[in-house]
Amino acid sequence: MGYKGATYKRADNGTYLLDGDFKYLVLGKNNEIIYEKGTNAKMYSGTYVNGKPNQSLASDLNNIGYKYLADNNIFTTEKEFTLNYGVFEKADEFPELIEFNTKTTEFLDKIASNSLDQSYLTELEKFYLGYVGKEYKKLKPKDYNKVIYLNLSLTQLFLLNFNKASEYLETAKQGAGMMSMWPDEAKANITSLMTVNQSNFTAKVENPTFDSAYYIYINGTVSQNGKTQTGKLKTDRFANRTEGSILSSNDPTESKVWIYKDNGETDFVVVNDKTTITTDKGLELKFIKYNNAFILVEKTADSSFKKYESSATEIYAEKDGKFEVKQ
Numbered sequence: 001m002g003y004k005g006a007t008y009k010r011a012d013n014g015t016y017l018l019d020g021d022f023k024y025l026v027l028g029k030n031n032e033i034i035y036e037k038g039t040n041a042k043m044y045s046g047t048y049v050n051g052k053p054n055q056s057l058a059s060d061l062n063n064i065g066y067k068y069l070a071d072n073n074i075f076t077t078e079k080e081f082t083l084n085y086g087v088f089e090k091a092d093e094f095p096e097l098i099e100f101n102t103k104t105t106e107f108l109d110k111i112a113s114n115s116l117d118q119s120y121l122t123e124l125e126k127f128y129l130g131y132v133g134k135e136y137k138k139l140k141p142k143d144y145n146k147v148i149y150l151n152l153s154l155t156q157l158f159l160l161n162f163n164k165a166s167e168y169l170e171t172a173k174q175g176a177g178m179m180s181m182w183p184d185e186a187k188a189n190i191t192s193l194m195t196v197n198q199s200n201f202t203a204k205v206e207n208p209t210f211d212s213a214y215y216i217y218i219n220g221t222v223s224q225n226g227k228t229q230t231g232k233l234k235t236d237r238f239a240n241r242t243e244g245s246i247l248s249s250n251d252p253t254e255s256k257v258w259i260y261k262d263n264g265e266t267d268f269v270v271v272n273d274k275t276t277i278t279t280d281k282g283l284e285l286k287f288i289k290y291n292n293a294f295i296l297v298e299k300t301a302d303s304s305f306k307k308y309e310s311s312a313t314e315i316y317a318e319k320d321g322k323f324e325v326k327q
Helices: 053-071 097-110 118-129 141-158 162-173 182-196
Strands: 001-010 016-029 033-044 214-226 227-236 255-259 267-270 276-279 286-292 295-299 305-307 315-319 323-326
Touching: 016 053, 016 214, 033 053, 097 118, 097 141, 118 141, 118 305, 141 162, 141 182, 255 323, 286 315
Parallel strands: none
Antiparallel strands: 001 016, 016 033, 214 227, 214 276, 227 255, 255 267, 276 286, 286 295, 295 305, 305 315, 315 323
């Protein structure tokens, strides 16, 4: 966890808050990027001790980090979940709906006894899909689909097919009332299991350090306006949006590349759209401007760009002199 901004501000209600740039970076044992986020936000402190801002800041940032680990079950060996499912009430006159309810009861019993297997869940998905598109008297389509798709989502949750579980849930949510809590609860269950069950990590931190939440470190050269400098390079991992001013000649929100040379000298360049980096492994990187910030990117196979040393999935392409996220 990292943070840049005023250490603490006193709010109108007498509490204290952090108002600045929060940096999140969670790595696996091989430095693979499990989670990353840079965000400008306000957070009220539950641990602030007057006169001890640094101690309070450490506690608050640790609490944020541990909450992420807990919410995503990374250190959890056993956890209780409240599951949302659907059955049809007053189904006595419809044999098919009675069968649906019976099958769902069997499903719940298997969940409770921890006796689910892949073949059963696959067949159960087919069974539920057999009800899609059917109509029954006294049943509104949205209410009907809510039951079908909520259970379909549950089958995919246990198959660890989280994208499909989310898709089914989106259809089920169309039948939810405005005050319904179950859509958020069901979505939270899916989200909380995604990270801990992930096996294919697309990026890693090449040169991890104590401040990797703030910076990317690269061995290589940086070039700008015809000048090239070589050494250990450091650049911001996330955009800085705190305490910047267009009137300041030393704007802390400006993207920079610091150069630590072998002879002990240190220099830096302020990033622009002509700034490029070549790593010691020959990888060519550049900075592109997007959403009023510079992003360090590498070229993809189709000559688009993706964020360097990042698990972000956004692909950037240039259109009319500006970079946009490809849809």
